Amino acid sequence: MWLLLPILLYTAIFLFVRHIYSHWRRRGFPSEKAGISWSFLHQAYRREFRHVEAICEAYQSGRERLLGIYCFFRPVLLVRSVELAQTILQQSNGHFNELKWDYIKGYRRFNLLEKLAPMFGSKRLNEMFGQVQKVGDHLVQHLMDMEQAQGGVLETDLQQILRVYSINIIGNLIYGLDINNFEQKDHIFTSYLKQSQVTIQSFTLGRLPQKSSFTYRLRDLIKQSVELREDHGLIRKDILQLLVRFRNGNELSGDKWQLEMNNDQEKFVSIKRLAKVAEDLLKISLDAVASTITLTLFEILQEPLIVEKLQAEIKELSIENGELKFEQLEGLKYMDMCLKETVRKYPPLPIIERVCRKSYSLPNSKYTIDEGKTLMIPLLAIHRDEKYFSEPLKYKPIRFLHSSKMEDNLDQFPEKSKNHAFIGFGMGGAQCVGQNFAKLVIKVALIKLLHNFHLELDANLAEAMEVTHQPAPFIHTKDGLKVRLKRREINPKHYH
Template identity: 25%
Template structure:
């Protein structure tokens, strides 16, 4: 297998340079699109592929190379991609002309990664629409009310654990991942786990191994995404079989037990079991809003009702788990870090929470939106450290982009062409967000949020293909911060890094060296 891989790499490199790479250059040149030439075989992603820079830094270099362009050319491996820089164009692609850009690009084939490959994220066209409409009732306000209790129970476990180890220096990422894992285990899988006490429980171990980033996995991801047929021939897998089998068996056993014993627990497994039977209904009639960043559902059901297999339902739960465990953990981790290095922000948030408590209120789904400054803190965290790097879309029918600049010519997109609607680098563009490196929650205050240009703040994506679980994620973040700030002051420790440097060998937004703080009791 190693010999085949070496021969493949050498042959591919030669072929790429003589044909593919020069063809990509010509592809952009004859269309009048500016681009950076990059490195053969790796395009503009050479530095991030070999962990010299973070993936976002490679994208940022292309984004900032041509500041007056509405879009530029990006070379990702052997694929030409149109990188969208203009907020108005992002609106056109993600909302107004969405029917031309319904699908994500195929990162991994279903044969290579059955659970992720069969998820809502990777579904296409009418099948995606039907699954999205089927799942939407599971994420309405009426369902989130029921799940908020699970979050609160786990949050209390975290604050109790900190109390027992108050003199320790805490690895925030590890602490938060145990919180988000336990929330997902409870709200998603119906499992009662306390990962801060039982640190080596099997669920946590398997979940952590799922997101390990190493050279072998990065190489497999690169081959499977750029050369899927060769990846299949080599039998490459993105996630180890042991881990995916564990999750599948856990979900299947739970579903079988509940079905046989008529067990009802209002968590995600129950909701998806209803969805598979076609009995999941949207019972929410109010306009739910747990924060400024909450996304809205815009799709209407088709007249055809599709039946879903058990494997398809399991894939959705697995993806819900992956996003809820890892992506939300990253956002909460950076919230804690920013509060530690910005004590004036933390004090203002504490005063809001303290006043809320003194007024005799108990945090609930109905009143969480009243914590205005907390919402500002969460929004500013997701502006500066958004878990979503870009919104990729594949053109499904011919579409003409306006000229990239005054005096330029329109760009014809054809079916199969890929565009990246940028998120992270737009969030950090001083043209849209003055002093972007400064953590300033007041950007999102009622007095200031109208100044934020539409489509320059997109932490959960935009349009019909936005994050279906934005309410869940926002509640998960707010419940954690509420309990934490009410009981403890977050302070810098000797290992607190500032400014943060991104971990270069990881595709995700993570701090190099981890994030460490100490806690002081407020009583």
């Protein structure tokens, strides 16, 4: 009798696992050959805990537009067609929206990202531009102080310094604090930087809500800043000011920054929810901004001609009183091409993952994806597919010369622009609403660095470099992005 119980238990487990690994075959989807073998279980395990690299391998393993795969015990539908991915995310009518951005008020459901999108319009960003420049000046001053302390030539890990620059941007604009973490070594954001670098790359665990002491400390910062603005009338032209306007039912578009408060009106979102939005923006923008600046520098410093072109483009800027103008950034066409090439080769979001919220019939096919099942679009693999980009592992900004012209005249190139394989900061329902803000911050950092310093990459870095995803791309070497910096002699008529 006692012997029969473990036999029944093992049989039940075996049947359960076999049932999971036959999900796609039972529904008629093209799928990998699954079985309870050591090699298959090892492959499924890799997709769970190193899923960026493993999903790229799955993308390269077949030619079907759709492929059913397994991340440990989770059936996942891999979309291998750019056109199909665009159609699903743009026309799925909310079937694949991220739940964390949903908000229910009364009997209505809102998508907070859509509501907050006007915060990142050109007019709003123009008025925040001065604060971004101030943080950029802190970056330059910090490097100059380090250079002077080391006798005129500085060798440093620029990756870590750019993460501090990014967290300074977030602290100033999203949390409404006047901070400089190059000097304030004991600030909460300095601790957050150290903690955020130690993460487990897991498909399942990465989707679980995570709370730490930082969550409560960051919430306290938001609470204090919101009270200053609501109770004492403080006005600061930053993202937090717009979040507070949103909380009080004010329009985000337009040119008003002051609050229009109605004391009888219930707040649209609570302090707790506002703090959660701010923390989500922190997590997204910190990795995206820091990694894009870092990897752009890593690539261009290996190509002196690219650096010369960028520095010549920056030199053409008409600077008054040592200050850039917001409108000038649009004229940096070659820098735009470099940023696109960086995001192509190292997308900040390497994989788009969406859980189906209700059964969805995939367009132009006989297939239906069930509620609760995961859809994956492997951006990194698509961006490195020779079918879409020739010599995908080479850094070639010039490949975007024609696409830049196309974007200026989208009405003349409707089909090409629609089907272009470059996805950048997402697509359709997974589009990053803050991408214009991210580009602004990235451009300011590159302008400050390239105009003020000669930069030389450590000769051994390119050979030893390893890029990991956690989930954003991150240079994983002993010294990060080790760069030698020396101050440039700048004509006083130009920006310094």
